[in-house]
Amino acid sequence: MLRNFIFDWSGTLVDDLGPVLEATNAVLEKYGIAALDREAFRRRFRLPYREFYAEVLPAVRLEELEGHFRQAFARAATPVTVLPHAREKLEWCSALGLRAFVLTAMDTAAFELQLEDFGWRHHFEATYSGVLDKREMIHRILATHGLVSAETALVGDMAHDVETARHGGIFSIAVLTGYNHAEVLAAAQPDLTVPDLGTLRELLDKWRGVSCASDPAGIPS
Numbered sequence: 001m002l003r004n005f006i007f008d009w010s011g012t013l014v015d016d017l018g019p020v021l022e023a024t025n026a027v028l029e030k031y032g033i034a035a036l037d038r039e040a041f042r043r044r045f046r047l048p049y050r051e052f053y054a055e056v057l058p059a060v061r062l063e064e065l066e067g068h069f070r071q072a073f074a075r076a077a078t079p080v081t082v083l084p085h086a087r088e089k090l091e092w093c094s095a096l097g098l099r100a101f102v103l104t105a106m107d108t109a110a111f112e113l114q115l116e117d118f119g120w121r122h123h124f125e126a127t128y129s130g131v132l133d134k135r136e137m138i139h140r141i142l143a144t145h146g147l148v149s150a151e152t153a154l155v156g157d158m159a160h161d162v163e164t165a166r167h168g169g170i171f172s173i174a175v176l177t178g179y180n181h182a183e184v185l186a187a188a189q190p191d192l193t194v195p196d197l198g199t200l201r202e203l204l205d206k207w208r209g210v211s212c213a214s215d216p217a218g219i220p221s
């Protein structure tokens, strides 16, 4: 049974694709690169984002790009909103005593502001932000919090989240509410793909019902 959930933030719990797209295009424009529309972004953008920028702006230092991005993100007109079913999913975790964490590449200052704004801090045992390559952090999170890999899932919207879960030997759950197009995510071969967190909650409730009845330690396969 899954008892621990490591959530990605952007595109999984909150919808910040609008402001991220605005800020990314502001960075690209600064260097004379054509803006991306939403669908082109969902096919091309990837984490670690240094790889994305190495492809589109290979001659510019990452620190310089990050500076421009942070300023443009702070100025972005499109608001960051809570994704449908995210609040309910976190409340579901809290109500059932399931452990929840955040692992995000988002800049820590921006992440902390959003965490505070949405009033979600109490839902998480610990949060890890500003993590450029999540694969380098996943083993430390599992070890620090004593998370049993067979009981732990990483929930995310990008191929990098699936790769991170595989690297950590934990269950990977892909949601289609975020930054990666469904085809890009499918190519990463997640253990489970759901359209959104509402469907995930229903599915896990069903599994919990089945495993509680037949095998208290049952793990979904």
Ligand SMILES: [Mg+2]
Binding pocket: 008, 009, 010, 011, 012, 156, 157, 158, 178, 179
């Ligand atoms: Mg994400």
